[in-house]
Amino acid sequence: MGVTSQTSVVWFRRDLRTIDHPALSRAVGDGSVLPLFVIDPAFANSSKVRRLALAEMLASLDRDLGGALHIAVGDPIDTVPAIAAAVGADAVHVSRDHGPYGHRRDASVAERLRADGRRLIGTGSNHLIDPTTVTKADGSPYAVFTPFSRTWRSVLAESGNTALLDAPSGADWITGIDGAVNDPRAALGLTPDDLGPNNDRHLDRSTASALERWANFRAVGLDRYDERRNLPAEAGTSSMSSALRFGLVHPARLLADLDPGSEHHRTFESELCWRDFYADVLFRRPETAWENLDRRLNGIALDTDERARERFALWCQGRTGFEIVDAGMRQLLTTGWMHNRVRMIVASFLVKDLHLPWQWGARFFMELLIDGDLASNNHGWQWAAGTGTDAAPYFRVFNPVTQAERWDPDRSYRARWLPELDTADYPAPMVDHARERDEALARYKAARGG
Ligand SMILES: Cc1cc2nc3c(=O)[nH]c(=O)nc-3n(C[C@H](O)[C@H](O)[C@H](O)COP(=O)(O)OP(=O)(O)OC[C@H]3O[C@@H](n4cnc5c(N)ncnc54)[C@H](O)[C@@H]3O)c2cc1C
Structure with missing residues (x-):
């Protein structure tokens, strides 16, 4: 007081x-x-x-x-x-x-x-641990995730989960100030005819509904998180990203419910750590929002001509002829959300099959994702492009066909988002994956000096 x-x-x-x-x-x-x-x-x-x-x-x-x-x-x-x-x-x-x-x-x-x-x-x-708090013993920043996460866990254990608070009671609100917007929807460029996003499954509009979703996930999803988090057809992840992005809930509320003895819960905790890690990286290196963190790849050959723009447009529309890529892009276009496994696949496809700048994909994601967050998104893209922290080795190229077979074996995710699947309206693959994979490897190798 x-x-x-x-x-x-x-x-x-x-x-x-x-x-x-x-x-x-x-x-x-x-x-x-x-x-x-x-x-x-x-x-x-x-x-x-x-x-x-x-x-x-x-x-x-x-x-x-x-x-x-x-x-x-x-x-x-x-x-x-x-x-x-x-x-x-x-x-x-x-x-x-x-x-x-x-x-x-x-x-x-x-x-x-x-x-x-x-x-x-x-x-x-909005974080469990603020940027620049997690450092090596000599005060220097971590460049990769795993050692960051170890220190992150010990800092959390020392500081305790202090962020949990009831809503303040007995507040003396000041009201009646001039200049209030009468119609926030209009101020946001919306008309009365604009309806809410068609994605009740992934979006909460209030703290109460976000907490209800979390309670439900805790009851039925969290104890199987490791097994189901990569299956896009299932509700195997928490769908808390939009609520976290806008702060309907604080991650401390989720953390408080985790059982340190459960592997599944620990995996979930690591995902919250990724969120803090990328925020830390971006805070220290703000230019990496749009520039390669690994400058060795600055010279890589990328396609940016008219033909590249046409290919990009097909990717944006979900008309590549690769089912899992198209399903993911349609999910994004319809709901403003996409499953994490599919984000990785569509990002890899843009970078390694189409040879486009990762920034094109990142910008498109930021425009459409309700959970769009510059740090998680753009560093997620840099991970896919092999230009970021803890980069997937550049020679690891996702095969969109085998990825789909593995993670969507009964095609139910693809069928849900691609009504024209198996009809004459569905396009043929826009590229030959094996050929583009070789092309990508050659370009990465050349950029890294052989
Ligand atoms: C190319 C690409 C772009 C991405 N863009 C975003 C973005 O703009 N905003 C965003 O919040 N996440 C982004 N992610 C990370 C991840 O895809 C989403 O956080 C996740 O799909 C959200 O669904 P969920 O809440 O059900 O996740 P859960 O699996 O339930 O995870 C719980 C929470 O952990 C955090 N989290 C999980 N995975 C990651 C990750 N890889 N990096 C950072 N935080 C993570 C999120 O806050 C998430 O809500 C991106 C990943 C990739 C590969």
């Missing part, structure tokens, strides 16, 4: 929840609070599915805040300090954002607030 009563703004970004929210709890403990979300014009670049998802999540956050959420539109660098001034706030509280854009934006907002005698206070983040 603060000694004197303060006035604060809590600025929500990737933390659209009221439980497990240390910044919110702290601000409410200090005095009266304006809960704020700013619709940044940068959201205009997101797909409609993603904007619809955001609109629905904001509506549920508002309900969780008893209708007190103030939604504004504008560049946060101007808007947040202006609103803080309008309510006479002493401080603006946030959960720290470690993405390259968020980090820069917050530095600018902090500077503007400071000029007005106010503070930007970051408490907690």
